[in-house]
Amino acid sequence: MGKKLYITEKPSVAASFAEVLGMNITKQDKSRGYAESEHSVVTWCFGHLITMAYPDAYDPKYREWKVEHLPIIPEEYKYIVIDDQGVKKQFETIKTLMLREDIDLIYACTDSGREGEYIYRLVYEQSGSNKSARRVWISSQTEESVKEGIRNAKDISEYDSLAQAAYSRAKEDWLFGMNFSRIYTCLYGRKVSNLLKESKSSVIAIGRVMTCVLGLVVDREQEIRNFVPKKHYGIAASFLSCDSNLLYKGRWVPQDKKDSKEADKEEKYISREEAQKVIEELKGHPGKIKKVEVKTKKEQPPLLFNLAELQSEANKKFKLPVDKTLEIAQGLYEKKLITYPRTDSRVLSTDVLEEIPKVLNGLYKNAEYKDYVLKIKEMGDLKVTKSTKRYVDDSKVTDHYAIIPTYVTAETARMDDNTRNVYNLIVKRFLAIFFPPAVYNTVRVETAVNKEIFVSNAKTLKEAGWKEVYEVSVAKQDEELTEVPIHLLAKNEAAEVKDFELEEKETKPPSRYTDGSLIITMEKAGKFIEDEELREQIKTSGIGTSATRAGIIKKLKDIGYIRINSKTQVVTPTIKGEAIVEVVRRTAKELLSPSLTASWEKGLAMIENKETTQEVFEEKLYAYINKTINKVKKSGGSIDLTRIIDAEVKAK
Template sequence: MGKALFVTEKPSVAMEFIKLLKVNGRKGDGYVEGQDSIFTWCVGHMVTMCYPEAYDIRFKRWNLGELPFLPKEYKYDVIPNVKKQFDTVSSLLNRDDVDVVYVCTDSGREGEYIYRLVDQMAGAPSKIKKRVWIDSQTEEEIRRGIKEAKPLEEYDSLAASAYLRAKEDFLLGINFSRLLTLVYGRKISEVLSEERVVIAVGRVMSCVLGIVVNREREIRNFTKTSFYKVSVDISKEEKSFDAEWKAIEGSKYYESPLLYNDSGFKTRNTAEELVEMLKPAELALIDEVKKTKETKYAPLLFNLAELQNECTKKFKISPDETLGVVQKLYEKKMLTYPRTDARVISTAVAKEISKTINKLTKFVYNPGIAENAAKIMKNNWTKDIAKSKYVDDSKITDHYAIIPTGEGEGAIRTLGKLEREIYELVVIRFLSIFFPPAKYSKVSITADILGEKFFKSIKVCVEKGYLEILKSDNKEEEENSFVWINELRKGSKLKIGQFSIKEGETSPPKRYTSGSMIIAMENAGKLIEDDELREQIKGSGIGTSATRAEIIKKLININYLMVNSKTQILTPTIKGEMIYEVINSSIPSLLNPILTASWEKGLKMVYEKEIEPSNFMGKLEDYTKNNIFRVKKQSNINLIYKKLMDVKNTFGLAEPK
């Protein structure tokens, strides 16, 4: 019987496999060999697509006449600085005594692509090949993954989508970057007084640039509008509350052109007229008392995008830094696989979840986590989790949400402050889903003063539930007010105190942070603040959980965007806005988030075997050809020059803060 070869994505993962499987092996150059098994590793990507000059040397010189560049067969090559390790893996794959290969690269599209390219360049040796698909690097999960490894060909559609994603980025990047640089690059370099400007274009990158530039222009063009609200102090004995006027049906001002909205006026004079009209009144009549109960459940679990956004808000770090930390925590066996889009766990995981929580009860390093885990176990709060919104197999593709494994308490002592804080953030979110919901009581009062209506609503938390561990939003002063307001009845008459007029003004839209941009990318360009709504409308986004942080980082590195390191706020650079103008005037569809998301959806359809890879490839080539031919025919260089000068003047007058 021959040997089993295990191929991992990184050396550290291979060492983890060796340790957990208790292999006592001989260390070779780039591998470890035991009696029945060999362990080797990639070092991330070891094979890449060749540049056009590898097809024909004439393509080295950028020439409009050579575009579009659409190879019939794609060429690949080994990345020079990892060739030694590639040769090691290749020779092991081709060894006569190896009869089965376990593919243990990361369980996702990129991990699949990394191995498939190595296998291809190694000559696709004829061996039994099995795919190890795991959600964490715990001993139990690794053993399960090996035992349940499926034939590699069952993942062929995933590999097809990975190859297509790379070809798509290659074709659009090579063709459109060369096209726009040759047509417009000289004008940008002239306006910027730079020797040479290369216009970098990317399927996702250009779209993200467009989102940031469009938001910046909305802010620049925003005009503040003032409005005026009227409120009154209403009291009973020594207790009082502020009520706010609204122009509902029956009001003198209902649907009046003098209104800014139903609770404010366009001018202070009109607000003052209302106050003067109401001043003679001494008593306010309680017209309606409405009491309601509200139940609020813990938010869904973290996927990578949600965690990146939360860490940007809480710790002011970039999505790339967040990914780096959670990747380390994954490799230390403390968290499950981080590059996931799911915010729920599977039915299978739910059945075993008590084991994870039981492990967390022993986390003496953090008594809070241990106590809350113990409380869950004591109250048997895991019993109905499978019927909850937190468990849904239909919302999981490759991996379930990021949750703690319950292991790695020893490793916690080695964590830095930020690593520990992010780990605890995930653990607390995880534990919160087992706690009861928070319960609120709400009372809404409508008061009548000379036919005009004033409103007051107050809500208090009466049962904290999951808020015990996630956050606390109880306010003592609200509780005190609630008690007496809750006692009011319809028909009560209260004393009228001072009227007041408050001036407000409209606010411009917020700039994106690196974290909120991740959320916007996940939702095809829409920054949806509400957590539950995001989950309801979520479809195919821009980019993937594995690539979004890297795209933002690249835009910053090539000086198209800049980021404030303290706030993580993103703004376009002058060069970024000029590139935007060029793309918008030549291939505007590259800036369209919905179109960009549709390409990602197409890749997903290939993975799910809903369309053939050749169908996707045909549409991609047509899109490339059609846009190149159209831009070649355009004669808008003077218009572009004017727009570039407008950008330069804008930055001269108002540099973004």
Template sequence: MGKSLYIAEKPSVAQEFAKALNIFAKRKDGYLESEEAVVTWCVGHLVTMSYPEEYDPSLKRWSLETLPFIPQEFKYEVIPGVAKQYRIVAGLLNRADVDTIYVCTDSGREGEYIYRLVEQQAQVTGKKRLRVWIDSQTEEEILRGIREAKDLSEYDNLSASAYLRAKEDYLMGINFSRLLTLKYGNSISSYLNTKYSVISVGRVMTCVLGMVVRREREIREFVETPFYRVLSAIGESGQTFEGEWRAVKGSRYFESFDLYKENGFKEKDKAEALIQYLKENNEPLTCQITSIEKKKEKKNPPLLYNLAELQNECSKRFKISPDETLRIVQELYEKKLVTYPRTDARVLSTAVAKEIHKNLNGLMKYDVAVPYLKEIVSFGSHKGLEKTRYVNDKQITDHYAIIPTGQGMGALNGLSHLSKQVYEVIVRRFLSIFYPPAVYQKVAIVTKIKEESFFSSFKVLAEEGYLKVAGNPAKKKAKTNNADSPDDGQNDGQMEADVNFFEKIKTLKKGMSLPVQALDIKEGKTSPPKRYNSGSLILAMENAGQLIEDEELRAQIKGSGIGTSATRGEILKKLFNIKYLSLNKKTQIVTPSMLGEMVYDVVQNSIRSLLNPELTASWEKGLNYVAEGDITSEEYMQKLDHFIVSRTEGVRGLRNQSQLRNCYDKIAQFYKKTNKGK
């Protein structure tokens, strides 16, 4: 009987497999071996796609005549820096005494691609190949993955989509980078007074650059508009509440051209005229309650973290980049503390939900969690988890949401302070789903002075619910309708009232007359769009270019975004490295560089579709269709080839260098200081 070979993606993972399999044999050069089994590892990618000059030496020189470059058969080669480990792995794969190969690379498209390239390059034949698919690196999960391993052929569609993703990035990168550099590189380098300029283009990268540049230009073109709101101070002196005037139906200003929206005037004198009118023949100044509405509002615990949500959260909380968040959560995964990080799902599977008591029991060794775990036991909420919105098999593709495994507690002490903080964030989000909703009591009051209506609303936290574990968001101070807020004073105007004051508010009745202590004018200003920070940019990528702030709404978005959970952080990192985008490390705010804006203008005037988030997302969706078996690789490649050929031919015929010079002049004024510094 032959041996089984287990091949992992990196040495640390191979070590965990060896432990789970009780392989304590002496470590050899690049692998471990016992009587029954061999465990080896890649070190990330061992094989890559060959550059064009490997097809034809003349292709090393960039020339418009050789474009588009679309090989009939793609060539691959071993990466020189890891050639030694490749030779070891290839030798083991082809060893006569190995009859079964367990593929234990990361459970996802990229992990599949890493192994398939090695197998292809090593020309492996005649072996039984089984795919191990796991969600955490706990011993129990590793053994389950080995026990339930499926034939590798069941993952052929996933493999096909992985190959296509690489071919797409390769063909777009090589063809469009060469094409645009040859056509426009000189115009950029002469304008910037540099030796040469290579224009880097990528399917996802260029689209993300476009999102940031467009946002920056919206901010520049924004014209601040002042507006004037009329506010009333209602109640007895010393304990008043605020009412905001709105020009609703019945108002003498209803649908007037003098209005800025319905709650303000364009001119201050119009607001002054309103106050004067309201005070006429009205001494002492009073108002009457025409409507009072009391209700309870429930807020459910949010869905669990996927990678994008966690990256956004850590960017806001700890001011760290998405790349750094992924590095930390990958470390937590490798130390068995959390489940697989590169996931797009925000829910659990039914199978995991039925075993969730194991995760909760394990967290009893984590001091932060203990008081909450005791309450969860008293609720008994962990027993019916599979019937809640936090469990949905249809919303899971490769992996479920990121949750603590309840294992690996011994590794916690060795973590950095920041890694411990990220772990706590994941644990708190996980525990919160076992808690009841937070309950707010709300009161909305409409008062009238003459025929003009003033609106007030209040809320108080009646039942803390899940906020006890997740943390209570910062309360608004006792001011309503912040005129300086980005929504132009159009927010819900709710004041977080203290409980005593709220109790008094609740005693008010419709028809009551109340004193008005003052009528004031508050000046507000419209606000420009916000710049992306590294976390909100990741979320916008996940939602195909839409920055959707509302978490519930994000959860409802169907379809693929730009890039994948595994690649988004790396794409941002590349844009910073090639200096198309700048990152303020302190605030994590992302802005374009002058070079980045020039490249944007080049693409905008040549291959505009590369900047379209919906189109870029549709490419990603197409890869998912291949992975699901809905379309073939040939169909996908046909569309890709057509896209590259048609866009290349289109750019050849352009004569727009002078037009681009005007674009460069337009943006240069915003970078004068930077240029002087250079």
């Protein structure tokens, strides 16, 4: 009986598999690129080893970038080993192992997702091997998960549709990048460099997702730049209740808003003259309390983290760049401390429920979480079961369930601050779901003055519930809450009007993106889509994927199209970024469209789910590339970019 070959995505993951298989990877093993025992061989990739070849691999004429060569659409795509000495050496090692006569079965142990599948398939194809293979699909790297993954490994053919989606994604990105980057560079590279006073002609990098994201940042900046603030006015009144002797404030709600549920949130924009007229009409009239509405409101614990939410929360709380949060989460995963981080799901699958008591026991051993776990145990039966649809729903789990801690007890004292902060977020968000809702007492008082209504609001935390464990970052609330105990006021109680105050306010422009809010915007691309049917169609697909979004933002920064403030994480476009968006807007504005970008992502998901074929998808892709490249050609490089720099200078 032959040996089994296990191929992982990274050396650190190989160590987890080797341990389960009874091996210890030595320095010598690391040097030769694999570890071997009597029954098993474990080797590893360094992430991607194979990449798609550049256009000149198809024809030497493509070394020169010329408009007349475009579009470039290969009949058959070529793949090459990445030009790096270490990568080439490791690929040859894996290839040799795959072709060894004593190896009779291969286990694909790369990351359980589209990109991990692609990494393995490329290596397998380039090696020339025809040996049987099985796919190991795991959501954490704990010993039990790895053992179960090996035990339940399915034939690699079960994942063919995932592989087809991965290949189509790579072809799509190649076609967008190679064709659009070339045509825009040929037609507008010199103009952009002149605009920036650069000596060399600029290379204009265009990407299927990257350019769309850049468009979002530029659109927001221009919206802020062109924003004209408007002054508007409101009225506040100070009251002294006659029986309870409470001094409190209320804000005027116009007649057409007073019965609306949105009365406290939406303000009617009125002029100074209108506001002063209302005040004059009300002067000298007494107040009377028309309504005292006391309610108890429950607030459920938040959903668990997916990657985008984790990145956003870490960005808000700790100003961590999104790519740094991903790096930390990946490291925690490889140390077996959390489950697979590159997930879009915010709920658990039913099959992971049996692991929860073990996870809680592991957290109990950490002094930082011990008391919380004790309280959960004191509550009796766990609050999260198969019937708890808010947190357990197989229909909402994609490749992986939400990010949660594993049963491995972390030594948080040995972690650096950033790692400890991210791990702490994941653990506390997980623990919170076992706690009861937070309970608030809310009070809404309506005071009438000559038929006009003034509203006062209060909100107090009655029972902390889950908030004892975890506090969510929330945007500042618009409605003002009073600390005065207005629940003591009584209906029909008279109130003396002490004073009216004219409040001057000003409309504000939208906020700039932070890289955390940009990640969430990419995930929820559907909100930009006016067509309801398409919005529903792509609600599970955003711009990019959980695995790629942070890298896209980082690339935009690295190539100088956006800036990210290191302290605030606020994102702004550069002049170059604005110029590129302007050119694209005037020549092929659909490249900036979130709906188009998200619909391509939806198409890939449909291949994966066998709802369409790779052939149908790629036929549409080629038609789009042909049509759009020809449209850009017609612009002939005639767009004037000088107004971009003029607008930027004026804005400063």
